[in-house]
Amino acid sequence: MSGSRERTPLLSRRSFVASLPLAVAGLRSRAWAAEPLTIWGPPATPSVIAAQAIASGALASISPSVSFKTWKSPDEMRAGLSSGTMTAVIVPTYAAANLYNRGLAVRLVNVLTDGLxxxxxxxxxxxxxxxxxxxxxxxxxxxxxxxxxxxxxxxxxxxxxxxxxxxxxxxxxxxxxxxxxxxxxxxxxxxxxxxxxxxxxxxxxxxxxxxxxxxxxxxxxxGRPVIPQAGLAVTDVFVRRYGEPAIAAVQSAFEQAVQAVTRDPSAAASATAAMLELPRPMIERSIPFSKLVARAASAARSDLVALFDVLARQDPRIIGGRQPDDRFYAI
Incomplete structure (x- = not known):
């Protein structure tokens, strides 16, 4: 009996030590989940998808505080990604490829329009x-x-x-x-x-x-009737804050959002106009002409490669000198 009593503290200490990594991971996960998330996008119709996902609450599993902000120029967008102040951004797809090939930890999650x-x-x-x-x-x-x-x-x-x-x-x-x-x-x-x-x-x-x-x-x-013109890009800071599974969660939320937007443009415009700082009637009118999608980057890869090839023919520096490799396609 006495031997048993002596071993119990040792086992408890071992169990405690063994459980530390899981406990720390759990605390870190909760800390990440508490981080506010801001999705940035241009004052253009693909941003309606992000705003709709936010308005519907579909991104609440990633963060309890999700907001949308508009970038006003490509230079502002590039500066935000380069500095780390923007971690989830709707961008021209070639810009994501260019930044990735130049060494910035940016990956493309999806394509949000087949051309507008x-x-x-x-x-x-x-x-x-x-x-x-x-x-x-x-x-x-x-x-x-x-x-x-x-x-x-x-x-x-x-x-x-x-x-x-x-x-x-x-x-x-x-x-x-x-x-x-x-x-x-x-x-x-x-x-x-x-x-x-x-x-x-x-x-x-x-x-x-x-x-x-x-x-x-x-x-x-x-040779394709589409231009995969814009999509959501995320940085390594996004992954560190919210975890790798958050990428799939965002994609799922955007897939739901684009269905809602195309099904009822009027309701989508009403739900998103304030966030986008655009007139509601203009959003509603533009949706049918914006070829909105929420196609995972890997599924859109052949279209992206075709577009990048065309741009690189003008100047390879447009896409950063080469086609981006597999890691660029986040999901």
């Missing part, structure tokens, strides 16, 4: 890329995704930027204003800016239209 880029022009004035020859065109974000895609479209139509006048703008809304004021003949616009231009023109008794679907135009190069 259009050339908008007064009705009946433009029908194909070749019709832009000799025209004046507003293009937002010089040396960024819209510009890269536009230049590829021109090349496929045996044109160059020298065959027209390109007026670059700092934002899509600036391009809309240039078009409405008659300072340009056409504008390259993503959604919801394309919808904004068309609606505002109608208020002045003008008829604007989505004259060129850039997804169809770029298919000459990619």
């Amino acid at each position: 880029l259009y050339v908008v022009a007064p009705g009946g004035t433009v029908a194909r890329v070749a019709d832009l020859k000799g025209r004046r065109v507003a293009v937002p974000f010089r040396n960024d995704m819209p510009d890269y895609i536009f230049r590829r479209m021109l090349a496929d139509a045996s044109l160059t930027a020298d065959d027209m006048t390109i007026d670059y703008s700092g934002t899509p809304i600036e391009a809309v204003q240039m078009l409405l004021a008659g300072r340009v003949d056409a504008a390259l616009l993503s959604e919801p800016a394309a919808s904004v231009a068309i609606v505002r023109a109608s208020l002045s008794l003008k008829t604007f239209e989505r004259a060129i679907d850039c997804q169809t135009a770029l298919a000459v190069s990619t």
